[in-house]
Amino acid sequence: xxxxxxxxxxxxxxxxxxxxxxxxxxxxxxxxxxxxxxxxxxxxxxxxxxxxxxxxxxxxxxxxxxxxxxxxxxxxxxxxxxxxxxxxxxxxxxxxxxxxxxxxxxxxxxxxxxxxxxxxxxxxxxxxxxxxxxxxxxxxxxxxxxxxxxxxxxxxxxxxxxxxxxxxxxxxxxxxxxxxxxxxxxxxxxxxxxxxxxxxxxxxxxxxxxxxxxxxxxxxxxxxxxxxxxxxxxxxxxxxxxxxxxxxxxxxxxxxxxxxxxxxxxxxxxxxxxxxxxxxxxx
Numbered sequence: 217x218x219x220x221x222x223x224x225x226x227x228x229x230x231x232x233x234x235x236x237x238x239x240x241x242x243x244x245x246x247x248x249x250x251x252x253x254x255x256x257x258x259x260x261x262x263x264x265x266x267x268x269x270x271x272x273x274x275x276x277x278x279x280x281x282x283x284x285x286x287x288x289x290x291x292x293x294x295x296x297x298x299x300x301x302x303x304x305x306x307x308x309x310x311x312x313x314x315x316x317x318x319x320x321x322x323x324x325x326x327x328x329x330x331x332x333x334x335x336x337x338x339x340x341x342x343x344x345x346x347x348x349x350x351x352x353x354x355x356x357x358x359x360x361x362x363x364x365x366x367x368x369x370x371x372x373x374x375x376x377x378x379x380x381x382x383x384x385x386x387x388x389x390x391x392x393x394x395x396x397x398x399x400x401x402x403x404x405x406x407x408x409x410x411x412x413x414x415x416x417x418x419x420x421x422x423x424x425x426x427x428x429x430x431x432x433x434x435x436x437x438x439x440x441x442x443x444x445x446x447x448x449x450x451x452x453x454x455x456x457x458x459x460x461x462x463x464x465x466x467x468x469x470x471x472x473x474x475x476x477x478x479x480x481x482x483x484x485x486x487x488x489x490x491x492x493x494x495x496x497x498x499x
Contacts, residue, residue, distance in 0.1 A: 337419045346410035352441040353406035354497045359453045362421035370395045376477035385488045406499035412456045423452035431460035445497040450474035
């Protein structure tokens with residue numbers, strides 16, 4: 217009798233449990249069909265959106281895994297930042313040394329360039345006597361005889377220098393070839409010829425490299441003849457005359473263009489025209 221009653225009670229409890237589940241199912245279906253409640257997520261482990269105990273455990277596990285993945289990503293990002301900072305620190309520390317190295321390299325290059333210039337520059341003593349007599353009216357001054365002029369033994373001796381062509385054109389004379397002819401042409405027209413410098417260091421024929429200058433005694437020579445005009449052949453000669461000679465001569469100079477082949481911008485015709493300024497002072 218007791219066993220029969222217990223069995224009946226168990227069956228009744230199971231029936232009520234099933235009834236409760238079906239009521240939940242019907243309620244969920246009614247809510248979904250009426251649109252009053254969003255549909256619950258369902259999977260193979262759920263029945264009509266009612267999560268099982270396994271679903272709840274899996275959800276907790278997924279959340280734990282997601283949290284762990286976030287922590288790993290944060291840790292990896294921090295490690296990357298730390299590694300980047302460590303790698304760039306030596307670069308930042310080495311930057312001043314890099315700049316210093318660059319500056320040292322530039323300084324060494326400048327020193328080497330200066331040393332090369334000193335090796336190729338020569339100390340030159342003016343080897344030529346001035347072309348001058350007591351009838352001179354015009355004084356033409358260059359800087360220092362070029363290597364070709366020193367080799368030839370007279371002024372403006374480079375074959376491409378146009379000085380003697382200009383002189384010949386000004387006085388309607390043949391271009392002089394010999395030293396005697398050149399000297400005679402100058403004396404005939406009252407022109408004295410010399411250079412501003414007695415000594416200097418110079419690289420080849422480059423006036424731009426002239427240094428350690430010792431001027432000629434232009435004032436002394438001007439006192440020997442009635443010179444009334446001084447002309448300098450080129451910018452450098454003009455600069456040097458004004459710096460070293462004019463304070464003693466008290467006579468200003470007029471700059472003429474250089475007849476050197478280096479002054480390729482000036483044609484022969486332009487040079488002749490520029491040098492006509494000396495004619496009123498010539499004999």
